[in-house]
Amino acid sequence: MPxxxxxxxxxxxxxxxxxxxxxxxxxxxxxxxxxxxxxRPPATAPATAPAPAPAPAPAPxxxxxxVSDDPVVQRMVELERTQSQVHTLLATLTxxxxxxxxxxxNLMAAERWARDQxxxxxxxxxxxxxxxxxxxxxxxxxRGAMVEPEQIPYEFTTRAWTPGIVGPARGRAVLLPASAxxxxxxxxxxxxxxxxxxxREDPRAASKAEAKPGKKPGKKPDKKPAKKQPKKRSKADExxxxxxxxxxxxxxxxxxxxxxAWDRAGELVHTSGRYKVQWSxxxxxxxxxxxxxxxADLHKRVSAGxxxxxxxxxxxxxxxxxxxxxxxxxxxxxxxxxDEYVVIGGHLxxxxxxxxxxxNGTGVATTMEAARLLLAAGATPKRTIRFMLWSGEEQGLLGxxxxxxxxxxxxxRISAVLVHDGGTNYLAGLDVTPxxxxxxxxxxxxxxxxxxxxxxxxxxxxxxxxxxxxHTPFIRAGVPGFFWRQEGRxxxxxxxxxxxxxxxxxxxxxxxxxxxxxxxxxYNLANLPGLLNRANSGPLPRRVMGVDLxxxxxxxxxxxxxxxxxxxxxxxEVLTIDGEPVSSTRDVIRALQRTGPTPVxxxxxxxxxxxxxxxxxxxxxxxxxxxxxxxxxxKFGEDALKKPARxxxxxxxxxxxxxxxxxxxxPPPYLPEQPAESEAPAPE
Ligand SMILES: [Zn+2]
Numbered sequence: 001m002p003x004x005x006x007x008x009x010x011x012x013x014x015x016x017x018x019x020x021x022x023x024x025x026x027x028x029x030x031x032x033x034x035x036x037x038x039x040r041p042p043a044t045a046p047a048t049a050p051a052p053a054p055a056p057a058p059a060p061x062x063x064x065x066x067v068s069d070d071p072v073v074q075r076m077v078e079l080e081r082t083q084s085q086v087h088t089l090l091a092t093l094t095x096x097x098x099x100x101x102x103x104x105x106n107l108m109a110a111e112r113w114a115r116d117q118x119x120x121x122x123x124x125x126x127x128x129x130x131x132x133x134x135x136x137x138x139x140x141x142x143r144g145a146m147v148e149p150e151q152i153p154y155e156f157t158t159r160a161w162t163p164g165i166v167g168p169a170r171g172r173a174v175l176l177p178a179s180a181x182x183x184x185x186x187x188x189x190x191x192x193x194x195x196x197x198x199x200r201e202d203p204r205a206a207s208k209a210e211a212k213p214g215k216k217p218g219k220k221p222d223k224k225p226a227k228k229q230p231k232k233r234s235k236a237d238e239x240x241x242x243x244x245x246x247x248x249x250x251x252x253x254x255x256x257x258x259x260x261a262w263d264r265a266g267e268l269v270h271t272s273g274r275y276k277v278q279w280s281x282x283x284x285x286x287x288x289x290x291x292x293x294x295x296a297d298l299h300k301r302v303s304a305g306x307x308x309x310x311x312x313x314x315x316x317x318x319x320x321x322x323x324x325x326x327x328x329x330x331x332x333x334x335x336x337x338x339d340e341y342v343v344i345g346g347h348l349x350x351x352x353x354x355x356x357x358x359x360n361g362t363g364v365a366t367t368m369e370a371a372r373l374l375l376a377a378g379a380t381p382k383r384t385i386r387f388m389l390w391s392g393e394e395q396g397l398l399g400x401x402x403x404x405x406x407x408x409x410x411x412x413r414i415s416a417v418l419v420h421d422g423g424t425n426y427l428a429g430l431d432v433t434p435x436x437x438x439x440x441x442x443x444x445x446x447x448x449x450x451x452x453x454x455x456x457x458x459x460x461x462x463x464x465x466x467x468x469x470x471h472t473p474f475i476r477a478g479v480p481g482f483f484w485r486q487e488g489r490x491x492x493x494x495x496x497x498x499x500x501x502x503x504x505x506x507x508x509x510x511x512x513x514x515x516x517x518x519x520x521x522x523y524n525l526a527n528l529p530g531l532l533n534r535a536n537s538g539p540l541p542r543r544v545m546g547v548d549l550x551x552x553x554x555x556x557x558x559x560x561x562x563x564x565x566x567x568x569x570x571x572x573e574v575l576t577i578d579g580e581p582v583s584s585t586r587d588v589i590r591a592l593q594r595t596g597p598t599p600v601x602x603x604x605x606x607x608x609x610x611x612x613x614x615x616x617x618x619x620x621x622x623x624x625x626x627x628x629x630x631x632x633x634x635k636f637g638e639d640a641l642k643k644p645a646r647x648x649x650x651x652x653x654x655x656x657x658x659x660x661x662x663x664x665x666x667p668p669p670y671l672p673e674q675p676a677e678s679e680a681p682a683p684e
Contacts, residue, residue: 067446068520075377076519077450085372086515087508089117090357090365094503099352101160102392102399103133103275103323107349111328114348114389117368118330122375123387125330130392130402132322135277137161139352140315143168144288146298148309155291155499157261157353158314160273165286167313171255173302179241180248187252194288194310195249197259199296246285256286256312258295266292267660268498271353275395279320288312291499327399328389332374334526336382341410342525343386343417344370344518347393347400347470354501358492362506362514363420364389369511370519381526383415390470393421400470404477411474415531417481418521419471423495425488426510427517429457431465434632434640435533436480443524447517454513457485460641462593462628463540475539480532484514494659494670504668536628541621543592545614549574549585562619566612568603575602575609580643594641596629597622 062081068074080086093100093110100107111127118125137160144154147170158164174193177183183190233241246257261269269291277283290298301308328348334340346363350356371387392398404411420427432440440458447456464481466472471481488510495501525532545568546561547554552574557564574582577591578599592599597617603610616622632640659670 065449065451067449070446072374072377072379072523073446073520076373076379076523077446077516079373079376080369080512080516080519084369084508084512084515086365086369086511087506089368090361090506090511091503093361093364094355094357098355099139100348100350100356101137101139101273101352102325102349102395103136103321104138104352105136106138106352107391110348111326111389111391114328114364114368115330118328118371118387121372123330123332123371125328127326128329128403128406129324129326130399130406131325133275133325134321134323135161135275135279135282136319136321136323137273137275138317138319140164140317142312142314142316144290144310144312144314146308146310149306152294152297154294154310154312155269156294156312157269157271157289157499158287158316159289160271160352161275161277161318162273162283162316163286163318164314164316165256165312166315168311169255169313170309170311173258173298173308173310175299175302176257177245177249180244183245183248183252187248189252190249191253192255194255194312195257196295196299196302197257199292199299200260200262250285256288258288258290258298258310260295260299261289261292263292265658265660266294266296267658268292268494268500269353270497271351272394272497273351277318279318282318286312286314288314325391325399325402327391327403328387330371330387332371332379332381332385334382334384335380338384339413340383340531341386341414342381342383342522343388343414343474344420344522345388345390345417345470346420347391348389349391349393349399350501351394351497353497354495354499355503357501357503358423358490358495358505359497359501360393360421361503362424362511363422366420366511366515366518369515370522373515373519374523379523381523383526385522385526388470393470397468397470397473401473404473408477411477411479413531414474414479415528416525417471417474417479418518419469419481419483420514420518421469422484422486423492424490424506424510425486425492426454427484427514428455428487429459429485430482431459431461431485432482433463433533433535433537434460434636435535435537437636439528439532443521443528446520446524450516451513454488454510456517459485459643460594462536462625462641464537466539478534478538480534480537484517486514489671491659491670494668498659500659500668500670505671507671536631540593540625542589543616543619543621545592549588551585552582552588562614562616566601566614568612569605571605573604575604577601591643594643597626 064078064081066074067077092113097106097110097113100110115125115127139160142156142158142164144156146152146154171192171194173196174189176195176197177190263270269289298308298310344367346360346367348360348364350359350361355361367387367389371385374381374385388400388403390397390399390403392402393400430440430444437458437460444456444458450456464475465483466475466481467483469483471483474481488507490505490507490510495505544561545563546558547563547568548556554563554568554570554572554574557568557570574588576582577588578595580591582588582591592614598613598615601612601614603612629641661669
């Protein structure tokens with residue numbers, strides 16, 4: 001248990017470069033960490049203060065736990081708890097520079113700012129060129145609304161690298177014509193009009209219907225052959241017809257298209273785009289992507305014959321490339337092994353439908369804050385700590401892939417790459433192989449003592465986990481790459497690539513905590529006796545059961561799969577895998593990767609429990625998998641890959657929580673009030 005001390009510093013944003021000066025300012029001696037001077041419970045969430053009182057007592061100061069004998073680590077804790085700049089960094093990124101699309105001037109400005117900021121703190125920093133985009137794209141202000149018969153402000157986006165319209169461009173709304181011929185029959189109907197596309201089908205409903213036509217789990221299967229559908233046009237024919245129709249609309253003088261946003265609940269507006277456009281062949285049609293519920297309302301009105309007028313003004317600008325693209329690379333040069341590296345980072349680019357606060361401003365801010373803390377605390381790590389802010393991540397990890405390709409010779413000297421790209425929840429763990437577990441336990445020992453309300457867990461994994469972020473190209477190049485596990489009350493799904501990805505989505509106490517976790521991890525990794533052990537860490541193809549899961553319940557069992565061979569049926573519920581209880585789809589998938597080739601799985605079927613065995617022994621990756629397992633059992637014991645007992649429940653289901661604000665001015669529903677925590681342990 002950490003000993004705790006409470007101090008009351010000013011909350012100025014100035015950096016203290018000397019901890020003695022800081023302590024003097026606070027009226028404390030350097031041994032302050034050892035004595036508890038206040039017995040109030042730790043203030044873990046200063047952002048959610050209690051109801052205002054007429055004459056509020058001074059708020060309790062931050063808690064500074066003693067987490068390490070290393071004065072650098074301890075000083076970083078003090079600095080972060082008293083002088084954090086992580087939120088200022090995020091605010092600058094999102095409010096000053098705004099969205100940071102790869103190839104935009106905003107991103108270029110943010111890159112220069114980040115580089116200069118690193119240099120100002122005392123790092124060696126550069127912009128590292130990784131490639132070029134054919135066309136640049138800037139997004140300016142935009143607004144849109146229904147103006148007749150009602151005034152309704154619209155929430156919408158357009159894809160990046162598509163044109164806008166100088167506005168306000170006002171016109172009546174008409175339904176999408178079926179063909180070019182329909183336009184040519186009466187072109188005046190489309191002149192000066194906005195063309196409303198039909199609502200999207202619920203993709204889930206569609207895939208469900210396909211998976212099991214006319215039957216429910218447990219019911220007798222429907223033996224009747226499906227009705228023959230009229231033969232569909234080929235995809236190519238369909239695209240051709242659409243192209244002809246769009247051309248006819250353009251020639252008739254249509255202002256643009258109004259498409260529904262892709263979101264089942266009709267709440268979210270996702271922004272994406274395709275950067276592979278040519279200056280000589282830029283897309284010409286304006287496509288507004290309107291929030292699903294608003295689009296449904298508009299479509300319903302127009303379908304019913306109502307006269308509806310809408311207007312949009314969208315300031316989208318292309319500029320001619322090639323537009324050079326960079327990663328920001330900044331170093332604290334190692335004192336003993338300057339050619340060996342620990343890389344920490346996030347991606348600086350964002351989609352541009354909002355300001356990219358949690359994807360991935362939060363990762364950038366914690367990376368930069370970690371650099372500032374290390375320097376301010378006087379860290380002189382043995383290895384070089386390299387801070388990387390990648391770009392082109394959203395277009396397919398382009399910056400990190402480019403870096404790995406251009407710096408092949410470095411790969412064997414990079415101990416670890418830690419990527420923070422999962423939103424604003426606090427960093428709560430890493431998946432590590434048994435070979436690196438002992439080193440990692442040493443690295444993260446101080447992190448375990450930071451805050452009892454933000455626990456940290458190292459989970460054993462048979463191989464490093466690739467995924468959709470910048471650690472993946474490094475893993476593919478043989479480098480131990482990691483994506484932080486994150487936990488907390490923020491619902492990332494409501495913000496990721498949506499209109500809600502703005503500064504108010506970030507949770508400051510989590511950000512401060514995460515910056516510290518990153519800084520401590522980087523410092524301790526850089527000071528390990530050797531590089532992290534990368535033996536047996538390369539990715540293995542995942543075991544696949546051949547089922548669709550809804551939580552732990554089987555929705556579909558496919559014919560050819562391992563599950564079918566084990567006698568599994570739709571409607572069965574997975575209870576345990578080799579004795580390990582599972583409570584979510586993620587649990588099932590993860591537990592399945594840790595077992596031997598023939599795991600025993602307990603199922604519940606119609607209230608009864610039964611035991612089954614999945615047999616993966618014939619799968620191609622099993623040879624390597626069993627080799628690793630055998631080796632590990634000998635070296636680390638039977639339980640080398642067993643998950644620790646403490647099981648946590650994810651606070652949010654997949655997409656069951658509404659992201660819609662309940663009323664204007666109400667707190668964002670995607671950041672619900674902090675649930676009542678179990679009593680925090682009192683300071684000793
Ligand atoms: Zn991201």
